[in-house]
Amino acid sequence: MSKQAYKFRLYPTRKQLARLQETLDACRQLYNAALTERRDAYNFHVKQHPNYYDESARLARSREIGINYYSQANQLPEIKDLREDYHDIHSQVLQDVLRRVQKAFDAFFRRCKHGEEPGYPRFQGKGHYASFTYPQAGFSLTHDKRVCLSKIGAIKVKLHRTIKGTIKTCTIKREGDHWYVVFACEVERMPLPENHEAVGIDLGLLHFATLSTGETIENPRYYRKASKQLVNRYGTIVFEELQPANMSKRPKPKQDENGKYLPNGAAAKGGLNKSIVDAGWAMFQQFCLYKAANAGREVLFVTPNYTSQVCSGCGQVKKKDLSERWHSCECGCSLDRDHNAALNILRLGRSLQETRS
Numbered sequence: 001m002s003k004q005a006y007k008f009r010l011y012p013t014r015k016q017l018a019r020l021q022e023t024l025d026a027c028r029q030l031y032n033a034a035l036t037e038r039r040d041a042y043n044f045h046v047k048q049h050p051n052y053y054d055e056s057a058r059l060a061r062s063r064e065i066g067i068n069y070y071s072q073a074n075q076l077p078e079i080k081d082l083r084e085d086y087h088d089i090h091s092q093v094l095q096d097v098l099r100r101v102q103k104a105f106d107a108f109f110r111r112c113k114h115g116e117e118p119g120y121p122r123f124q125g126k127g128h129y130a131s132f133t134y135p136q137a138g139f140s141l142t143h144d145k146r147v148c149l150s151k152i153g154a155i156k157v158k159l160h161r162t163i164k165g166t167i168k169t170c171t172i173k174r175e176g177d178h179w180y181v182v183f184a185c186e187v188e189r190m191p192l193p194e195n196h197e198a199v200g201i202d203l204g205l206l207h208f209a210t211l212s213t214g215e216t217i218e219n220p221r222y223y224r225k226a227s228k229q230l231v232n233r234y235g236t237i238v239f240e241e242l243q244p245a246n247m248s249k250r251p252k253p254k255q256d257e258n259g260k261y262l263p264n265g266a267a268a269k270g271g272l273n274k275s276i277v278d279a280g281w282a283m284f285q286q287f288c289l290y291k292a293a294n295a296g297r298e299v300l301f302v303t304p305n306y307t308s309q310v311c312s313g314c315g316q317v318k319k320k321d322l323s324e325r326w327h328s329c330e331c332g333c334s335l336d337r338d339h340n341a342a343l344n345i346l347r348l349g350r351s352l353q354e355t356r357s
Contacts, residue, residue, distance in 0.1 A: 200346025
């Protein structure tokens, strides 16, 4: 089974529109209240242990404050006694809000554990909290093209495509002045026929992507369509294990002994930033992974070291600047730089398959 999301436009009446907004506002208030309780408990715990000035130690001990999803969910009946408007919201919707808070803190502690910049969970302003979810029940689809939401009503929806699989969750989302419903479904995978063809792909700036066949994908706007074609055509797709998020970081400023700033390539790096972001390498890889998983295909990632420098014909290292776009070797191998890299990527992918078999 695989997961598939279906997004449709909702057309609520004026009364339903008000109920949707009221529900969203109440969910946002609950999220912020749950965040406040956790923050206050954390600060109190730190004050009780004044010797723990080291940030990593404080973060490690912050899990001991005794507040989690279950302790907060158990308070929902009391909250409903204090806030009558919460009686007009399905209980599972409120529970899902608290699960979001739990996920935010789980991600926070995970970043702390791995030495990343933690980024403490933030309070959600009115313009940033834009959805609420029915995780299991409280929603249904009618034959007259309406979504029935518990405590809200039957809202007209434009079903512009057929929903496949079993609907598991229903998320109501506001985007600007419009409202949408997103159904998350479990869909049975439909694998493609067995295919032993493999392709290596080099992601670059001159061409969005170059295949080991010599073909290129020029425009990143078409990567959705291109990823489907690749999965239909090849049984194995091999990428370099690139990290576009890290590659697009601005270089750190450099200073000499007098405090004067030195050239650090910031201007050139800024251009590379824009190219990487515009090209959407990571998104293209994610689309391929998703399409391949549904089709029973394989996507491999190999180390990017020297894929552009090694000759795909003889294996000799031929160092060249980024400005050199043509690979030429004494062995007679002469081809586009990115095509050469794609052939090396394919070779590494096949070697990886051999070591695993």
